Amino acid sequence: MGYVTAEAIEEERLYSVEQVRALLAWLKGNSEVAPSVYPFLLVIAEHALRPVEAVNIRVGEVELPGRGPGKMLVRHRKKERNLPIAPEIVGLLRKWTREVGLREGDYLFPGRRGGQLRTATYRPLWEQAQIAVLSQGDLRSGRPGERVDILRDSIIVDWLRSGISCFEVAARAGVAPVWLARRYPYCFRVEEDKIDWHHLYKVMAIRN
DSSP states (O other): OOSSSOOOGGGSSOOHHHHHHHHHHHHSSSOOOOSTTHHHHHHHHHTOOOOOHHHTBBGGGEEESSEEEEEEEEEEEEEEEEEEEHHHHHHHHHHHHHHHHHOOBBBEEEEEGGBBBOOOHHHHHHHHHHHHSHHHHHTTTTTGOOTTTTHHHHHHHHHHHHHHHHHHHHHTTOOOOHHHHOOOGSSOOOOOOOHHHHHHHHHHOOOO
């Protein structure tokens, strides 16, 4: 599942929950030209999807019941996984598909003329959101240059720090548990305890 190797991402690059909410709020109010961008990035941020996974979701691959949680089918490198959708996101997506008039075979987040949503469409809005929302300190550090993948990284770290099993997080993110440890090593640090090695040697000694 996913890559075995992964490049660690610096903890300082991640966005807090409050920053993600502010960025999404800005996008919600400023995506008239490309209305798919807000729900697209919201689903990435909520479900730790890869952008390439999110752009390929079809309407027929999501279950949006009138009440309760939903479900969506996500594909990556010929592998599939079913992910739960929180009731509030179900409601938003139901409203979205109804207002846009999407049919079963359509992309859930269509680009212009109904085709696939392109990076060139959502990246400029994402960059504008970062410039508008982030502090001057963040701007000086170059954070507005972050790609939308940072939303996936940020929610994965939030899940891990919330105490969710790394195996569950790995399954949802479509990666191997070892990938998580290599990508986010600061989530797996433990306090160093003093070990009484002399006592341990005595206990574990092999006796005849």
